[in-house]
Amino acid sequence: MRVFLTALLLGALGLPLLALEPPSGLQAADTPNDEGNSLTISWDKSPQDQGDADRFKGYQILRSESQEGPFAEVGFAIGGKTEFRDNVEPLKPYYYRVVAISPEDSAGTAAVGPALATAQWFDSSRANVLILTVLICFLIIWYIERAKRGEELFIRKIQGLDAVDEAVGRSTELGKPIMFSFGLGEIKDIVTVAALAILRQVAVRCAQHGTELLVPNWDPLVMAAAQETVQQAYSEPGRPDLYKEGNVSFLTSDQFGYAAGVDGMMLRQKPGAVFFMGYFYAEALLMSETGHSIGAIQIAGTTAITQLPFFIASCDYTLIGEEMLAASCYLKKDPQMLGSLKGEDFVKAFLIVGFALAALWGTTGHLLFKAGHPWMQGVFQAVKNWFVTG
């Protein structure tokens, strides 16, 4: 009778009736898909871990290099958690204990181990990346080999490319120089590499017509690559004497300093044509507005989505995103560039068909799911998840 009354009283006061129990099923194992520098400790919740932070605090994670100890705290997991990732040295044995902590009490498990952290050669969660990378690389190499064998690979004409010759011709007639800006692109950006191919084409035309070409640069490495490109381009029509290294110059690595410098050059040297090819940020409109104000014919090309609207508004022709990369392929007809573009086109065609079929499959699955047939919906979801988790 006394025990019953005590239990009733404790229950009424909201206090635990039973002693705190430790978590069960403690395991320490190597974390999968990592570089071998962590172990994952997992357990089943203590019966007293019912989601009330006032009655149950959490789990103290203790680690030792021997089963007997001493154990030191390496982390704390709040109530409700059943897993903890501990950063450790690779290939070293570790032992773990987990202690359940409440405001009044604590209860720990026996030690488990030894657990060793090992590196995995293959991250299985990124299998999707591997499969797509291999597929895309295969397609690109296949098309490159076809182009190398001399096979005619069709690429549609890019609108605005005719304007390159028109712009150079117009500048020549007016006796004005031509300006070419890479914006703030670095040499490691693919768009800058594509811009170099377009610069080469522009430089060849300038050399043929004897027109001065100005290339102010933001990045020293891009400047070096631009100097090489222009120098080689001037040699193609046999006019290396026209090449002036000082015309392909470094301005500054400051964004608006560069914009101010380019604007000043435009106002004083009054180029007849301005090319903005590369990666641009907020300086795009400042420079293209100035070019517009001096009456230069302007051709832009960038993959910077936020700046494309400004170029479309202020330039005569704009190559949008991948059009610019395609334009460099169209101009150069280099097998490697052509092959890359054709390989990408194959992937795009695959995606177009894939998206259309997936939309139909998903819609039908959704309707069938409502009618009590979930299998189509399940397949759709599984495919979708594969693109996230591999």
Next chain:
Amino acid sequence: MMQIIGTWIAAGLTLAIFSFLYKDNPFYKFAEHLYVGVSAAYAILYVLYFDVKPLLVDKFISEQGGERWILLVPAAFGLMMLARWIPKVSWLSRWSIALTVGIAAGLGITGQIQGILLPQIRGTLVPLTTVNNVLMVVGVISTLIYFYFSAAHKGALRYGARLGMVFIMMAFGASFGYTVMARISLLIGRLHFLVYEWLRLVK
């Protein structure tokens, strides 16, 4: 006192840059050359003190063993860039450029696939059960058709590409408006400086 002088210099240079709105003039020229020169010098010092010194010189002094000598490899590639000043060996600089482009392209392949391609594919795999989903799927497919270069835009492809261009222009329109708003806030920032800190017209 120094703060007042600094404010006057900043205000004077701001007005000198704004004078460009009228036309090119000596004040703008002065501010432009000052800006370009100071920023170029600052960039050189920044690279020296935040890249070369801590990542190369200090590390070379503090590191022990093999890792110390590995630092000489990037240092050598950096020095190769300076070979451009000597015509006979200027070709050495191409090695540095080739290494940079090669590493960036290699790292970029998986980065682009994992960071951009896969999430976009997943985001487009939706059932056509809402207007938003229909717009998104049609928009993605038609835009992809616009950027398909292996066939001329004729027949059905022509209509697909035109629809794609409509979607692209709608996206650009939204982006244009959004960015203009951001630029206006920059202008407000400069005007705020002139009115509140320089002229002190408003307290």
